[in-house]
Amino acid sequence: MAPKLFGTDGVRGLANGQLTAELALDLSVAAAHVLADRGEFTGHRPLAVVGRDTRISGQFLEAAVVAGLASAGVDVLLLGVLPTPGVAHLTGTLEADLGVMLSASHNPMPDNGIKFLARGGVKLDDAIEIAIEQRLREPWNRPTGGDVGRVSTYDHAVADYAAHLVGTIARPLTGLKVVLDCAEGAASAAGPKALRDAGAEVIAIHAEPDGLNINDHCGSTHLDNLQAAVLAHGADAGFGLDGDSDRCLAVDAAGEVVDGDQILAILGISMREAGRLPNDVVVATVMSNLGFVQALRANDVQVRQTKVGDRYVLEAMKAGGYGLGGEQSGHVIMSEFATTGDGILTALHVLERMAQTGSSLAELAGVMTRLPQVLINVGGVDKARADDDAGLAAAVAEAEAQLGDSGRVLLRPSGTESLVRVMVEAPSHEQAVSVAEDLAAVVRERLSL
The missing domain is CATH 3.30.310.50 (Alpha-D-phosphohexomutase, C-terminal domain)
Structure with missing residues (x-):
């Protein structure tokens, strides 16, 4: 039985159209019933963390999600505007029973979505999504008095997440000039902070979200402005994120696009050389360019291919114990450091490879030739x-x-x-x-x- 509400990446739709406050509240109650540890015999109070991107609809959907969770007896920490991988990271480090991210990723502003994460910040499998749908609007005993959830704000979300990202690289990025297109989205604060804290000189563009301009001719799906900015500033590289920053594409110093296949090739070869690529395998989808497969094989790295969709890449990585996977579109998953694709993390590790080798991004990307x-x-x-x-x-x-x-x-x-x-x-x-x-x-x- 396939999920009806859940798609390949949560529940998405036109905010206040298909995705209403009522649905958000009811889904949150059902998710609490399925995912939250009640701890009747341990005194544990269930905890959820909730983050969102910059869409204006995220405000009322956040209120609905919080109302649903708290009414089900779940304590809630509000993370504010934060990338999806940041919510996943804090779901783990704050030992929350579940995480909730409100975003429609690269979709246009009028859309929004709800993505639930299980303990540890991992995506839900189909069985859990089906269980949540089956418990949607079921009769239940509502907690009262002191048993309802408490709601508070976690003010260190951006700082904690940025510190985690910087801690994943071993070499400072001093001397590298980078343009970062934040897509007027969830990484508008965390992205520039992480790259600057890592030592890079950062020119941030499309980093002034107003609730309406997310993904509006910017970010990873519209690279023209990023290419122009890299050339105008004489930058060493540029990176374009999407609305929730779980993917990125790159631009070299000459303004040429470096796609997800090339990024995976750069990172795969780097990780193999460092002895950090489990089984010398990279996971990609069937849409990956043949030139990518040929380049990795020439460097003694094998490619496991899956159906299109980052969830299938994740499933294969978990099943095989692999450490790197992704898609041509810029979803890159480094399981040593993250449970989801992470655009800022990807940018940091590509830049670290540039600093380590002294090579330009074009030279690194030249390891593979994209077939037409x-x-x-x-x-x-x-x-x-x-x-x-x-x-x-x-x-x-x-x-x-x-x-x-x-x-x-x-x-x-x-x-x-x-x-x-x-x-x-x-x-x-x-x-x-x-x-x-x-x-x-x-x-x-x-x-x-």
Whole structure:
């Protein structure tokens, strides 16, 4: 049974549309019933920490979440505006029974979301999400008197989180000039502080949130301003975060984009050299560029590939005991230091590698060559037949034989839309386009409704 309310990263929707105060309150009560340790025989009072990004809707949703948790007898610490990985970190260090993050990540400002974290700051698996949904609006015995939850503010959240981040690197970043695009989001305070405390000279842009401007043509999904700022300031590198700072992309000194695959390659090779890469394995998704896989293999690092989505990367990392994983989009998970993707952490460790080697970001990223990649979304087809159609399988096999070891084909049904995605990588853009268009035509012919 798949969760109905929960998506791949919590519950999201239009704030005050699908995601109402009433739903936020009810979800928080249900989460308290599933996740909070009641401690009837130990005297333990359940504790939750609650953080949010800068969306104006986060204010009323925070009030609703706090009301739900406190009414269920859970004490609440308000962390204020803090990145998702910061909430996860403090869920662990403050020994909270659960954490709550209010954010819709890179989505537009009108959206918002609720993400619950279990003890230790870990994401919930499907079984726990289903359990929360099943207990939604169930009859329950409400605590009264001194048994209701207390609510207080934790004023050291940004400082504690920034100190944790800086403590993960062993070399100061003195002499490096960095532009940090905070996406007018949750890292607007913590991001610049952490990089400055680590010794870097920081030019912060899009770090003046007003509740309405989060992700508005800025951050990791709009890198134009970051590229311009790196060139204008003569910076050594730039990093673009998203609204809740669980991902980042980079820009080198020449203004060229360094994507999640390249960042993973830089960190994977660095960690292997330092003996800190468990089993010499990096976890990535099937969308990772073939050039990434080839580069890591050339450096004696193996790649384990999963379905698209950072939750699947996390699952594979936990199952195999691996220490590094991520996505092309900039989700990078370093499990030695974090339970989730962390954009600021990623930036710090890329900069540390630059300081350690004396190499530019472009030189480090040059360890891999991105193969031209073409993606065609084929709509109006029966995606359910994609995996079983013999004619389509034959066409894919023929394309793979044509490309050999120099390219690859990925054909997969969309998880959310009625379409099939055809992705082709090849030595040249022209060849990738040709093979992709031929396969897309076969998909339309074989799977038409």
